Amino acid sequence: MTDPAYVLVPGAGGEAWYWHRVAADLRRRGRDVVSVDLPGDDESAALPEYTRLVVEAAGPDRRTGLVVAGQSLGAFTASLACARLPAALLVLVNPMIPGPGETPGQWWENTGQARDMRENDTREGRRAGAEFDAATYFLHDLPRELVEEAAAHERPESDAVFASPWTLPAWPAVPTRVLIGRDDRLFPVAFQRRVARERLGIVPQEMPGGHLMALSQPAEVADRLEEYWAEVDGPTAMG
Template sequence: MSRPTLLLVHGAWHGSWAFEPLTSILIDRGWTVKTVDLPTVHADDKAMLTLQDDADAVAAAIDSIDGPVVVVAHSYGGVPTTQGATDPKVAHIVYIAAFALDEGESLLGAVGGVAPDWWVIDGPLSTAGNDELPPHTLFFNDMSQDEADRASSRLLSQAVQPFSDTLTQVAWRDRPTTYLITEDDTVFPVVAQEALAARAGSQTARLASSHSPFLSQPDAVADVIEKAAQSVA
């Protein structure tokens, strides 16, 4: 089997920009890296879109790659990845503090069925963070204030519908997975991450990091991804 291509899938409100430090490190190590900007965050008509639109974007990105693929999914990005990364060429999935859900489950259900207070919902769209829990605290709590402010300024609104949509396919059932648990995560309790990792039968790695280790500790995240990819190559 040839060396796999790495496909990085961002989380809610984010974009492929969040992977820039990580991408640079992986390319320097000799890996081919692709990213996808999910349409429920980045499309002009995003308010009308669903989870399936994001899953289709992940599937299309995989389809465009020749040879084996390792998909790396962060947070909400784990949901369209689980739904959309069913192509046989997907050889491994790396979940980074991600929702590795099962058939019939939704992200909203996974967080208790009620939107957290820091999901600021305005009709069909949502933004992340409020006065009590700003993005710095939610996502970037192990970064400097300047770095966190720069990242926070790039967050966009996200369609609400995908959070309630349920999965009809489960990519992790048919291929090996790695789950990177972020131990200083404000957003995602460690016990919940551990439960999802165990259910998916994942190999686990752990970092004392915020919800966004690809920004705060990109070398360490690259090590985890590289280990998973080398198991395929």
């Protein structure tokens, strides 16, 4: 088996810290890991700049065993980077799965996210249409000690990225896995199943956890990454 090297791409805000618990777990297993920090608050940087940073972080010499993982908004950048890297596997975590020519700003309406989130809020007893609250939609399943730490790493995402189109004509020819949280309140599980099926023809794998499950469930996320790698590694593996 080939030893994998992981390139971990964060979501909105671009903080590499989002992946720090998964990265630590993978390193304990002897894996090479790079968590990419993206300039989320820089209005001069958009998807082309983000993609370049991910490609540079992956390094010019790695030619085998490269696994790229992108969380939420990071699915846009991770997939673009895979078109320029010798990636062996792409893993999307609670992702915003893009379509050709689509911007992250358009993705919300195109996928019907707001409708599905409202319906899920109603089912679970939250007041649909209430003002967005990070504690309710992002932090609800984090360990208490991480909530304050997460606030210290909060960074806005620039309008430039939300206006930047996904420029590939089709999904990159890289084996792709989609991992979703059953407790995600921002992208409810039924919503994510539908989008993954419609856009990639993939049935996502589900696990416990909310939108930030690399923080709330790092060991299990690391386990899933390793399992996906085992599935695609080897001469008889299929994508």
